[in-house]
Amino acid sequence: xxxxxxxxxxxxxxxxxxxxxxxxxxxxxxxxxxxxxxxxxxxxxxxxxxxxxxxxxxxxxxxxxxxxxxxxxxxxxxxxxxxxxxxxxxxxxxxxxxxxxxxxxxxxxxxxxxxxxxxxxxxxxxxxxxxxxxxxxxxxxxxxxxxxxxxxxxxxxxxxxxxxxxxxxxxxxxxxxxxxxxxxxxxxxxxxxxxxxxxxxxxxxxxxxxxxxxxxxxxxxxxxxxxxxxxxxxxxxxxxxxxxxxxxxxxx
Amino acid sequence: xxxxxxxxxxxxxxxxxxxxxxxxxxxxxxxxxxxxxxxxxxxxxxxxxxxxxxxxxxxxxxxxxxxxxxxxxxxxxxxxxxxxxxxxxxxxxxxxxxxxxxxxxxxxxxxxxxxxxxxxxxxxxxxxxxxxxxxxxxxxxxxxxxxxxxxxxxxxxxxxxxxxxxxxxxxxxxxxxxxxxxxxxxxxxxxxxxxxxxxxxxxxxxxxxxxxxxxxxxxxxxxx
Numbered sequence: 001x002x003x004x005x006x007x008x009x010x011x012x013x014x015x016x017x018x019x020x021x022x023x024x025x026x027x028x029x030x031x032x033x034x035x036x037x038x039x040x041x042x043x044x045x046x047x048x049x050x051x052x053x054x055x056x057x058x059x060x061x062x063x064x065x066x067x068x069x070x071x072x073x074x075x076x077x078x079x080x081x082x083x084x085x086x087x088x089x090x091x092x093x094x095x096x097x098x099x100x101x102x103x104x105x106x107x108x109x110x111x112x113x114x115x116x117x118x119x120x121x122x123x124x125x126x127x128x129x130x131x132x133x134x135x136x137x138x139x140x141x142x143x144x145x146x147x148x149x150x151x152x153x154x155x156x157x158x159x160x161x162x163x164x165x166x167x168x169x170x171x172x173x174x175x176x177x178x179x180x181x182x183x184x185x186x187x188x189x190x191x192x193x194x195x196x197x198x199x200x201x202x203x204x205x206x207x208x209x210x211x212x213x214x215x216x217x218x219x220x221x222x223x224x225x226x227x228x229x230x231x232x233x234x235x236x237x238x239x240x241x242x243x244x245x246x247x248x249x250x251x252x
Numbered sequence: 253x254x255x256x257x258x259x260x261x262x263x264x265x266x267x268x269x270x271x272x273x274x275x276x277x278x279x280x281x282x283x284x285x286x287x288x289x290x291x292x293x294x295x296x297x298x299x300x301x302x303x304x305x306x307x308x309x310x311x312x313x314x315x316x317x318x319x320x321x322x323x324x325x326x327x328x329x330x331x332x333x334x335x336x337x338x339x340x341x342x343x344x345x346x347x348x349x350x351x352x353x354x355x356x357x358x359x360x361x362x363x364x365x366x367x368x369x370x371x372x373x374x375x376x377x378x379x380x381x382x383x384x385x386x387x388x389x390x391x392x393x394x395x396x397x398x399x400x401x402x403x404x405x406x407x408x409x410x411x412x413x414x415x416x417x418x419x420x421x422x423x424x425x426x427x428x429x430x431x432x433x434x435x436x437x438x439x440x441x442x443x444x445x446x447x448x449x450x451x452x453x454x455x456x457x458x459x460x461x462x463x464x465x466x467x468x469x470x471x472x473x474x475x476x
Contacts, residue, residue: 013350019475023273025408032279034406037325038461042438044475047429048389052399053476055348057338057364065299075297095271108287118283119294120332120371132297134287170280170287177350178338179476181410183403185278199279202408208276234272 015049016179017095017239025202032198033159049179054238056178059104061138068136071107071149075132082128083112083150085226088186088214092143092173095237099143100180103235106136106172107147114155114165123155148226151188159198166193166200173235180235187213188229277409284334284403285368292368304367306337306380310360313342313381317454318415318444321374322402325462329374332404337378339363339398344384353387382417382453388428395423395430402459412474415457418443433472441471 027039047053067074072081088107092100110116110133113125117133131150139145152167166187173182187194194200194213203209211234220228285293291301307315318337322330340346340363345355347362363383367376380398388394395416402411416424424430424443433439444455459471 013348016476017271020274021475024277027408027411029408032406032408035279035408036406037328038330038404038406039408040411040470040473041325041462042470042472044473045433046475047432049476050388050394050429051346051351051353051386052338052340052394052397055338055346055350057362058348063300068298075295093272095274097269097272106287108283116283116286117293117295118286120282132286132290132295134290134297136287136298170278170284172280172288176348178399178401181336181401182275182277183280183284183410184275185281203276203278208273211273211275212278234275236274237271 013054013177014238014241015054016177016236018046019179019236022204023208025204029202032202035202053179054177056174056176056180058176059102059138059174064136064138069145069147071109071131071133071135071147074135076130079130081111081131081150083131083153085148086151087146087148087220087222087226087228088169088231089144089146089217089220089228090214090230090232092139092145092175092233092235094175094180094235098237099139099141100175100235101139101141101143102176103139103143103145104136104172104174105139105145106134107149107169108134109149109152109169110155112150112153114153125153125155154193163198164193164196166191166197171233173233175235177236177238182233182235184233185212186231189213189215279405279408280334280403280410282332282405284332284405288334288366289368292371302366304365304376304378306339306361306363306365306378308360311381312358312361313384315453316380316382317452318378318380318398318457319454320376320415320444320457320459322369322376322404322459322461323464323468324406325464327464327466327468329369330404330461331369331371331374333369333376334403335367335369335376336401336403337365337367337380337398339380340383340386342381342384344386344393344396346386351386385423390428392426392428393423395420395427397427397429400459407461411461412476413459413471414442414474415455416443417446417455419446429474438469438472441469
């Protein structure tokens with residue numbers, strides 16, 4: 001039983017290029033205190049991709065509801081949520097620039113006052129009765145996604161006693177390979193709190209921080225209605241398979 | 253010589269960057285449930301929630317439950333963890349076009365689920381079927397296994413691991429991923445223990461983010 005298939009099939013669904021771990025925070029980042037006890041101490045074990053890592057669940061449009069990508073309306077009860085109305089859109093591509101179609105994009109966030117609708121959030125800012133704070137969508141054939149929401153507020157959190165999170169929206173990405181699974185956070189252009197955030201400071205270089213900052217897309221503002229932000233995402237890419245090896249393995 | 257000389261972002265022979273950097277990971281945070289499991293956060297918003305039951309009445313294969321807990325380095329249970337599972341069907345075939353094995357798809361089985369640790373007990377649970385053996389590199393079949401990925405506050409980048417089954421000793425002994433772990437003693441951290449509870453088969457695995465004070469050993473996590 002061999003895992004090897006034709007070059008064409010392998011080209012579409014081949015192995016992922018080795019992850020560039022320098023693009024990501026380390027597991028152990030003591031300035032973000034919770035990571036200290038929740039970070040493995042051993043090196044990750046690097047493995048060749050198998051069919052288990054090259055494949056991933058496929059989601060269907062009919063599993064999502066018509067308002068799932070409209071956070072302004074998807075929990076509105078007696079009125080609209082309070083806050084700045086915004087549209088966020090962008091493309092999901094892989095490291096080699098190819099669009100990632102049919103990726104499941106899930107987002108969640110605090111309300112305009114910085115309060116999450118979550119049983120464990122006890123912050124004194126009020127819950128907004130008309131705002132749930134989550135949405136989801138599938139990218140189209142070009143890897144494009146769009147949703148609308150209200151801009152989340154910043155909030156204090158217990159790390160040091162007076163640390164604050166900048167406005168941010170959490171993102172979960174499920175692409176077409178298990179190795180592409182990614183959770184991250186999007187920030188907003190021009191926010192002075194970005195530079196002060198211990199969670200953002202876990203990222204090893206400034207270019208990678210910039211990659212998490214949505215840009216004002218003023219040309220696509222909706223007149224008299226909503227501002228627009230652009231946020232593109234890059235997931236792992238599959239490498240080409242020019243010459244198939246006959247032996248796998250290698251020196252340790 | 254500075255690293256930037258070789259930056260893929262600076263065009264040289266070709267005008268486009270050769271490889272774009274993957275978007276940086278950030279922690280899922282304590283409120284991950286809002287986005288990925290809103291009922292656990294305490295509210296109902298979507299008509300259709302993704303969950304931890306992978307099987308329907310039509311699914312082929314041996315029904316099993318997979319249960320576990322996640323421990324931090326103090327030995328405390330991580331009660332806010334979210335776990336996702338990806339596995340092959342009873343024949344060892346994944347429901348994805350990238351799986352070119354000549355085996356049957358099960359139209360009643362996607363093979364994916366998402367579970368949260370209970371805030372009270374810290375236990376996460378999947379209701380699924382035992383997977384078959386999928387092909388592996390070099391023609392060596394893989395042992396039955398499920399892939400797991402962990403997200404939580406304090407975890408900066410999702411932790412990938414695998415769960416194998418203790419009643420598959422022969423298959424486990426030749427599994428290319430399991431045997432690829434240089435330290436045989438660490439392989440045991442991936443083997444779930446079978447038991448029967450009220451007539452149902454349950455495989456249990458405790459996952460440790462670090463060695464714990466009670467002598468528990470850190471689980472193997474993978475760079476895939």
